[in-house]
Amino acid sequence: MKILILNGSPRKNGTVATLLKAVAEPITNKHETEWIDVCKLDMKFCTACMACRDKGTCVLPEDDAHRVGQKIQQADALVIGTPTHWGNMCAPLKLLFDRNVPVFMGESPKGMPEPRQKGKRAVIVTACTTPWPFNFIFPESRGAIRAVKEVLHYGGYKLVGTITKPGTKKTNEISSSLMAKAERLGKKLIP
Ligand SMILES: Cc1cc2nc3c(=O)[nH]c(=O)nc-3n(C[C@H](O)[C@H](O)[C@H](O)COP(=O)(O)O)c2cc1C
Incomplete structure (x- = not known):
């Protein structure tokens, strides 16, 4: 897979990267894994021309957004890591x-969304400075998770779990139970 x-x-070597490595750890030797640092990609902004809805692909000159879009299509599962930025996913990921x-969803003739990655599995990882329980009471990490879930939902992905590390201003230390959860979810990515 x-x-x-x-x-x-x-x-x-931040919190998100550390947790992503923990998710990948139990599957790396048995399956093909590829790591992409989204903030290093060369991508133009979406111009909101909406042409992709009919053409099935972005009509901008080819850049890394097209190349990673193909990788998303080819992948059997996704592990998505985002720091919480303004109670949302980070900008590079949102741009991707x-x-x-159209990689995630099409539209029926009546304009209803149609998932294009149905049944594939996914895990979401996030971190934020806001401590527990305020990261959840206010839409801090909860906002970031919700935003990524929106994309996965329309793609038809099956979310096997989420991992959140709140309170990173006070401590970056990741508890052994959170690391264990990351590894557990990594294993759950494989049916
Ligand atoms: C531009 C920016 C916006 C941020 N917005 C929030 C926020 O809305 N809520 C929050 O709790 N932390 C926020 N943070 C803090 C990060 O989520 C936090 O430092 C996190 O641990 C970063 O994870 P990383 O080191 O793995 O990238 C923000 C940080 C940056 C740089």
């Missing part, structure tokens, strides 16, 4: 998804 890991964090709407 092919598993694509999309790391939205620019921080190489904006540029790849």
